[in-house]
Amino acid sequence: MKRVGFIGWRGMVGSVLMERMKAENDFSQMESYFFSTSQTGEAAPQIINAHDKLLSAMDSKELAKMDILVSCQGGDYTTEMFPLLRKEGWNGIWIDAASTLRMKDDSVIVLDPVNRDFIQESLHKGMKNFVGGNCTVSLLLIALHGLFKENLIEWVSSMTYQAASGAGAKNMIELLDQMKSVGTAFAAQPAAGALELEKQMTTLMNSSEFPTTNFGHPLALNVLPWIDSEMPSGQSKEEWKAQVEANKILQTKSIIPIDGTCVRVGALRCHSQGLTIKLKKSAHLSTVEELIRNANPWVKLVSNNKPETLKELTPGAVSGKMHVPIGRLRQMTLGEEYFNAFTIGDQLLWGAAEPLRCVLKQVLQS
Ligand code: HSE
Numbered sequence: 001m002k003r004v005g006f007i008g009w010r011g012m013v014g015s016v017l018m019e020r021m022k023a024e025n026d027f028s029q030m031e032s033y034f035f036s037t038s039q040t041g042e043a044a045p046q047i048i049n050a051h052d053k054l055l056s057a058m059d060s061k062e063l064a065k066m067d068i069l070v071s072c073q074g075g076d077y078t079t080e081m082f083p084l085l086r087k088e089g090w091n092g093i094w095i096d097a098a099s100t101l102r103m104k105d106d107s108v109i110v111l112d113p114v115n116r117d118f119i120q121e122s123l124h125k126g127m128k129n130f131v132g133g134n135c136t137v138s139l140l141l142i143a144l145h146g147l148f149k150e151n152l153i154e155w156v157s158s159m160t161y162q163a164a165s166g167a168g169a170k171n172m173i174e175l176l177d178q179m180k181s182v183g184t185a186f187a188a189q190p191a192a193g194a195l196e197l198e199k200q201m202t203t204l205m206n207s208s209e210f211p212t213t214n215f216g217h218p219l220a221l222n223v224l225p226w227i228d229s230e231m232p233s234g235q236s237k238e239e240w241k242a243q244v245e246a247n248k249i250l251q252t253k254s255i256i257p258i259d260g261t262c263v264r265v266g267a268l269r270c271h272s273q274g275l276t277i278k279l280k281k282s283a284h285l286s287t288v289e290e291l292i293r294n295a296n297p298w299v300k301l302v303s304n305n306k307p308e309t310l311k312e313l314t315p316g317a318v319s320g321k322m323h324v325p326i327g328r329l330r331q332m333t334l335g336e337e338y339f340n341a342f343t344i345g346d347q348l349l350w351g352a353a354e355p356l357r358c359v360l361k362q363v364l365q366s
Contacts, residue, residue: 002030002364003030003065003067003068004030004032005032005069006018006033007063008057008073009072012168012172013348013352014072014073014353017072017352017357018045020353022047027047027049028048030364031049032051033051033055034054036054036055037056037077039054040055040056041054060084060088060090063085064088064089066092068094068360068363069095070095071096071097072353082096082101095110095130095131097353099134102133103245106127106128107130108122108130109132109133110130110359111132111138111249112359113296114148114249114250116362120366130363132356132359133245133355134242135271136158136162136238136241136262136273136351137241137242137245138345138355139344140156140158140273142350143324143325143343143345144277144326144341146290146299147291147292152280152281152283153278153280154256154279155259156258157259158260158274159274159275160273161265161267162227163264163271164264164268166351167214171214171219174213175215175268178218178219179220181204181209181210185204206218215264219266221266224263225262227239227263239262242259268319269320269346271344271347271351272344274340274341275343277340278337281337282337283337285330285339288329289301292326292329298324299325300325300326301329302327302328304327304328309327309328314344315344318344318345320349321346322354324345325344327342
């Protein structure tokens with residue numbers, strides 16, 4: 001059995017990966033070793049075929065004993081340890097959730113089912129670095145897989161509504177702290193009218209009392225239309241990733257433009273995206289629906305009516321779920337080739353952990 005080392009398995013993405021691997025009995029297919037940056041020598045999680053003690057995640061000699069390393073530790077760790085391991089001659093398979101290596105020529109961005117065949121080919125060619133894509137990109141591609149497969153898309157504009165979890169566990173808790181602060185202030189004013197309350201809450205959220213250490217700004221009662229750093233193009237880095245990563249995953253011969261505005265909203269762990277899709281030629285709505293519906297086992301087409309949309313196409317309904325719903329699908333008044341859609345996915349499942357789990361299985365079977 002292959003020796004697989006896990007790093008960053010206690011963080012948010014790592015924990016979701018562990019849950020999914022346990023649920024699917026994946027650990028029976030490997031010898032697993034758990035690495036830690038702070039608790040070397042302590043007991044490892046009790047998992048079938050797992051080494052019983054935690055090993056040091058900073059010890060390249062221990063890491064190099066693994067056939068496969070799976071890192072959910074984050075970009076700084078990858079930047080420090082990955083080049084060192086390769087320099088010291090480790091030739092194993094590196095599977096990573098961080099963005100650090102995504103756009104490198106010797107890395108494959110993984111998204112089974114969308115590029116399963118390409119992953120397989122890359123493994124046969126001896127590629128060693130496999131990296132999960134940005135969450136909004138992976139979720140967009142799963143939702144629109146059917147249209148990309150048929151090479152029908154000329155361009156997509158994606159306006160995102162991204163959950164706090166995408167910024168990290170501390171940010172998720174900060175959002176709840178902000179909500180608590182609002183709730184407490186509201187509870188102290190039971191008789192105030194709506195306009196008076198709005199004034200008080202706006203003053204509160206803009207005051208230094210409001211907890212904003214992680215986001216730097218209020219997210220509760222607010223939206224933040226900038227995610228990640230600034231790019232020379234005027235895009236945020238999150239916006240820039242959409243086109244470059246999606247085209248790399250799809251291995252397109254000519255670039256399919258994908259662009260829009262990425263916005264942080266007060267959802268917990270589901271990213272939503274409002275899409276304008278320009279097709280290369282006009283198509284009937286029923287054809288577009290059919291292609292989307294049948295593309296892969298995880299996409300779920302939600303009928304474009306109010307009750308089903310509000311029941312099934314919200315972050316609250318999709319949180320913790322494996323399926324990726326897409327709805328609000330309709331031809332737009334802009335022209336016959338223009339379609340509107342809205343899609344949501346769990347940012348920690350198909351947005352992060354699941355593509356890693358799938359590629360690990362593929363590597364183990366190769
Ligand atoms: N960059 C994403 C976000 C999360 O901030 O929501 C991970 O891809």
